[in-house]
Amino acid sequence: MLLARTAMGDREAFKSLYLSLSPKIFPVLMQLMHDRQLAEDLLQDTFVRIWEQASRYDLNKSGAYTWSYTIARHLALDHLRRSSKRRTEHHTEREIELDVTESNMFSSSSHTQGRVDNCLSQLKGDQRQAVILSYCYGYEQRELVGVLSHPLGTIKSWLRRGMEFMQQCVSH
Incomplete structure (x- = not known):
């Protein structure tokens, strides 16, 4: 429901979504990144992506948390890949x-x-x-x-x- 309203540009729904999901997603990012600042940055990036892509959410495929968690996980893995590539290059x-x-x-x-x-x-x-x-x-x-x-x-x-x-x- 909140994601559907967010997809229509409802800022209050997005705020509620953030308040509901960020306490669940942030610990996952902390566990993956082992860096508070980086986890906070990725959390922000996650919710920017959620705002931008809310219209792509399909309630029949997954729940809001699962969909949001997947975005956060992909952003974290992308960051790790880039970091790994930079380490390899240097x-x-x-x-x-x-x-x-x-x-x-x-x-x-x-x-x-x-x-x-x-x-x-x-x-x-x-x-x-x-x-x-x-x-x-x-x-x-x-x-x-x-x-x-x-x-x-x-x-x-x-x-x-x-x-x-x-x-x-x-x-x-």
Whole structure:
């Protein structure tokens, strides 16, 4: 109801929607970003996007919270992708934390870093995000369940297979 009224430009409905949903969405953004200012910025961006796209909301497909949460999640993941890309482009010194048998794959030499970047780019979609978020940003597997919206078993499989691929790819 509030989203339908927001789609018609009703500012009071939008204000009510914000007051209702922001306390639920903000903690999710905090958990994803681990940075209060960034989470606040993304919350604002989320509600700007909701205001702009409210006419696209379909009550038959999802609830208002689910639709809004999806927007927030996509904005957060987009931010993480951009951050990851900037880190890769600038070849920062921070190494991916792996167990001892895997760590030699991630040396700080630019040649090896280039191979790692190339191998990462060959991973597909959510699996690539799982590997990057886990090994570059230190996300726990259970956190990835919320970030990527997939079961824990799927996350574990993506990480295991992703790291097996990375080891094989970087060593060749």
